[in-house]
Amino acid sequence: MAQAAGTIVVLDNGGHTCKAGFAGQVDPKRIVPNLIAKSKAERKTFVGDQFDACTDFSGLQYRLALEKGYPINWETEAEVWTRIFGKDVLAVNTADCRLMLSTPPLCPSSILATINEIVFEHFNFQSLCSACPQLLASYAQQAELEARSEPQPAATLVVDCGFSSTHIVPIFDAQAINFGIRRLAVGGKVLTNHLKQVISHRQWNVMDETHMINDVKEQMCYVSLDLAADLRAAAVRRGSAITREFVMPDYIHVTRGYVKPVVVDVDADASADASADAAGDRGGCSGAADGAGASVGAAGGARTPGPPAKKARPPDGSAVRGGGGGSAAGGVSARGGEAQQVLALGVERFGTGEVLFYPSDIGLDEAGIPEAIVQAVGATLPDLHEALYSNIVLTGGTAKLPNLAARLEAELRQLVPADFALNVRPAADPIVAAWRGASHFASGPLFERSSVSRDEYLEHGHAFVKRVCHN
Numbered sequence: 407m408a409q410a411a412g413t414i415v416v417l418d419n420g421g422h423t424c425k426a427g428f429a430g431q432v433d434p435k436r437i438v439p440n441l442i443a444k445s446k447a448e449r450k451t452f453v454g455d456q457f458d459a460c461t462d463f464s465g466l467q468y469r470l471a472l473e474k475g476y477p478i479n480w481e482t483e484a485e486v487w488t489r490i491f492g493k494d495v496l497a498v499n500t501a502d503c504r505l506m507l508s509t510p511p512l513c514p515s516s517i518l519a520t521i522n523e524i525v526f527e528h529f530n531f532q533s534l535c536s537a538c539p540q541l542l543a544s545y546a547q548q549a550e551l552e553a554r555s556e557p558q559p560a561a562t563l564v565v566d567c568g569f570s571s572t573h574i575v576p577i578f579d580a581q582a583i584n585f586g587i588r589r590l591a592v593g594g595k596v597l598t599n600h601l602k603q604v605i606s607h608r609q610w611n612v613m614d615e616t617h618m619i620n621d622v623k624e625q626m627c628y629v630s631l632d633l634a635a636d637l638r639a640a641a642v643r644r645g646s647a648i649t650r651e652f653v654m655p656d657y658i659h660v661t662r663g664y665v666k667p668v669v670v671d672v673d674a675d676a677s678a679d680a681s682a683d684a685a686g687d688r689g690g691c692s693g694a695a696d697g698a699g700a701s702v703g704a705a706g707g708a709r710t711p712g713p714p715a716k717k718a719r720p721p722d723g724s725a726v727r728g729g730g731g732g733s734a735a736g737g738v739s740a741r742g743g744e745a746q747q748v749l750a751l752g753v754e755r756f757g758t759g760e761v762l763f764y765p766s767d768i769g770l771d772e773a774g775i776p777e778a779i780v781q782a783v784g785a786t787l788p789d790l791h792e793a794l795y796s797n798i799v800l801t802g803g804t805a806k807l808p809n810l811a812a813r814l815e816a817e818l819r820q821l822v823p824a825d826f827a828l829n830v831r832p833a834a835d836p837i838v839a840a841w842r843g844a845s846h847f848a849s850g851p852l853f854e855r856s857s858v859s860r861d862e863y864l865e866h867g868h869a870f871v872k873r874v875c876h877n
Contacts, residue, residue, distance in 0.1 A: 416506045418841040421472040422569035425841040429848035442469040454489035462657040463617035475570035500529040506848040511538040519868040535857040540564040540575035543801045545843035561793040567804035569594045574782040586785040594804045628808040630756040640752040649752040776817040796827040805836035
């Protein structure tokens with residue numbers, strides 16, 4: 407194997423992907439899907455990094471290593487890790503390496519015990535240091551501030567919007583405040599499944615197309631800054647600033663779906679404007695039925711007078727031409743003589759993100775993220791409240807939804823005392839924030855003190871590992 411003895415392997419074991427690399431590096435060497443997928447079309451099974459070689463994502467069957475944020479499918483996890491440590495990814499001899507591993511906050515002891523068995527007895531690592539990814543993400547923030555010679559915050563509130571769930575973790579003095587941790591069952595997986603159900607009900611049956619709909623979510627969905635304004639804009643029948651079309655892959659000519667470019671139809675717009683002006687000269691009331699009047703930006707900006715949506719800009723910044731209203735049905739279009747199946751998304755683009763704020767809309771009996779943040783901060787000492795509210799960091803893949811930080815800050819402003827400073831911002835790269843923090847920590851002096859060797863594990867057992875790593 408290529409790596410020297412004593413190498414520290416850093417592994418952020420997420421519900422959707424594993425971020426793997428070595429201590430001291432800025433970014434992970436590889437981001438690997440944490441799953442095993444079986445393709446009906448190709449009649450192949452893809453483990454971890456092999457998923458990158460898949461060319462037909464239709465009707466894939468998934469076996470995830472983590473369920474609801476916790477590793478429970480151990481055979482799947484062991485296979486994925488074997489691929490990660492093998493010659494095609496990290497190329498290490500695990501018996502000569504130490505491991506820095508992320509584990510879920512408040513993880514049950516039985517799960518931690520199984521992790522220890524896999525690390526020490528199956529892969530024979532020399533030592534293990536584990537911590538929750540939210541704490542590791544705060545270390546990444548500290549490292550960034552140190553590099554810029556900026557003062558360190560007194561406390562940090564990490565909101566980890568992950569694949570399986572959302573965790574709110576208050577951190578003080580480089581330690582997670584366990585009694586303040588809150589967990590929501592809403593994450594990227596829930597949003598994708600909800601979008602699948604909505605599209606299947608209104609347009610095409612896509613219940614088996616998880617990969618494609620996840621792509622739709624990542625390319626098209628955003629968080630509304632003004633829900634009422636966006637609903638009005640999406641309801642415009644002609645020239646909607648919201649509606650976009652997604653060209654679905656056929657895995658023959660199109661291997662990955664994409665958002666159809668929107669082209670301004672200048673002649674049609676000029677003709678419509680001339681008709682509206684003529685009607686106005688006759689003293690008519692035209693334009694109401696066609697959506698004339700104030701146009702509204704997709705991000706919920708100020709309403710400005712003028713033709714509907716012709717000058718409006720959606721979050722992707724593309725130019726606007728007419729499309730259907732809120733939930734226009736999908737259809738078939740032609741390009742170069744080839745038929746294309748398309749999804750037309752209007753209200754679905756911003757309605758999906760509303761689940762993060764109102765989980766009850768889809769039948770989940772729990773608070774939204776703003777209320778959960780207030781509960782988490784309220785569970786800590788009063789002296790920490792202002793410091794926590796002033797430094798809220800968003801991590802996780804779902805944190806990449808456009809406008810999430812701004813909307814969350816606006817919602818929190820109504821719940822937080824007016825004399826408290828409020829600052830919500832995403833991490834520099836929400837997906838790898840925890841890995842960067844782990845890499846920084848593993849290359850520092852505290853790593854050895856927080857690690858348990860294989861000999862110590864064999865002598866003292868799981869309780870000793872938990873006492874060193876999780877207290």
